[in-house]
Amino acid sequence: MFVLTELEGPGGGPPRTIAFANAQVQPLDFASLRDARLDRPITIPLNWRNGTLVETTVEGTEPGQVVNAAATLESPFTSCAIGLVKGGWLPSAFAVTQQNTTMLIDRNIVTQIVGRFKDGQRRYEQRDFLDLFADQPIRINPLLFVMEGNRRSAPTPAEAEGQMQEVAAKLRAALPKAEITVSPEHLKGALGLIEDSRVSLMSKHHLLRHLAPLLASPVARADVEARWNDIVVAADLHGVPRQSLVVLAALSAVAVPNGKSPAKRLLKFRNGYTEADAYNALADIRAIELFIAMLSYFPDEAIQLCTADKNLALLWAGIQASNFARVGTGFTYDMTPVDDLFPGDTGAAWKNVLEGKG
Incomplete structure (x- = not known):
């Protein structure tokens, strides 16, 4: 239950x-997360x-009515944990206001909780x-922790069970x-996902290792098209x-001047880029992909992806994913990236890439 009290009533x-x-807290957008000091x-x-x-003490209202409300939260709390939800993000506690919400947590949130x-x-x-x-019966799914492993490489079945x-x-x-x-x-489900994604993950791994020497340094404006x-x-x-999200992230890394795209920070490009660097970047992207899959396969369930990685959260909020739908054994969704990911004409250029024109 939420309780809102005015600082001052009408006329002082x-x-x-x-x-x-039972109210639905509306998700916040990319800009609010970009500007937040968490x-x-x-x-x-x-x-x-x-x-x-x-x-209620508001004249003309009575219990049982449907209510919409808006307020500015000035909180004494920090928000190291970012709750990614359908449509954007919220501080983690606000992302589980619906009953039976499942928190899909990544490795850094496990560290925070412990x-x-x-x-x-x-x-x-x-x-x-x-x-x-602290004292709430929340539901936590540590699938991402298990799938990522602790060696900066895909875990074996025995390692996954241990994790x-x-x-x-x-x-x-x-x-x-x-x-x-x-x-x-x-555990069986986690092992199945690890195995099913192995070939795809390896292809993306080769892609990032291929691109790292080209994108480790900020791209000069004259070289953006190349x-x-x-x-x-x-x-x-x-x-x-x-x-795929990894291609979107790489293109955003080029499109945003001075290396300031959160997607570039998420991909962790640097001089001396290693296999472990690529694996860590892809583990973050896979977290978003699994979250999208869960939203598509279980549209009536309340799910949040909880992370302390602001760049991961910014990529999620920035792609503005929507229209999640299960189609046969797969799923579909739409993306409408914000200008902070694809400024100017690069948004249209990204759409051309999707259509095979780029």
Whole structure:
């Protein structure tokens, strides 16, 4: 339940209060995340839709009415954990306001949880939205932790099983009230995903190693077209679909001047780019791909991808994915990247690449 109280009522009178439940918190956009200082107490606009009024001191309203509300949240909390949801992002605690929400957490959030909590109690004085999970029966899916492994390379079945046992024990010790979705069936599913993605991951790995020497340094304006074409040719050479997120990220790395695209930071291009660098970048992109798959296959379930990686979150918010649909054994979705990923005419050029014209 949410409770909102005015700082001051109409005409300087007593502040009015409303309390409502079952409201949908509207996701925030790319720009709000880009500008947010998540390591500081956060101030963000919030909008709620279709809530049920529970209590009210506002004249002309009564419990049971449907309510929409808007407020600016000036919070004492930081937001190290970013909740990625359909349509954008929210501080992690706001991304699980729907009942039975599943939190798909990546490796850095596991580290945050284990570091912040013991037996459901906070270890630190600094307050973060993640602290609101301390005594809550939240549902946590550590699939991404298991699939990534701890050696900066794809785990073997034995390693994946060990990772699942390790993460389950750590999370249960940190948050004993949480439901941790691990079982032999979950392990089987993780191993299946690792195996099914092996060939695709290797092709993308070759692509990133191919591109790294070309994109490690910022691309001069005069070279943008040449590097853009290099990416498209390399994607075709290595059998990586042009509509894939890794190709989009590489093209954005070229399109945004001075190496300032969050996609470039996510790809981790640098001099001396290693196999481990490529694997880590692809693990981040795979997290978004799996999240998209879950939104497509389970449209009626509340799911968030929880991460502490702002660049990963910016890529998700920036592609503005929508229209998720299951088609046979696969799925489809649309992307409408923001100008921060493809400024000027590069947005149209990216669409041409998708259509095979680039």
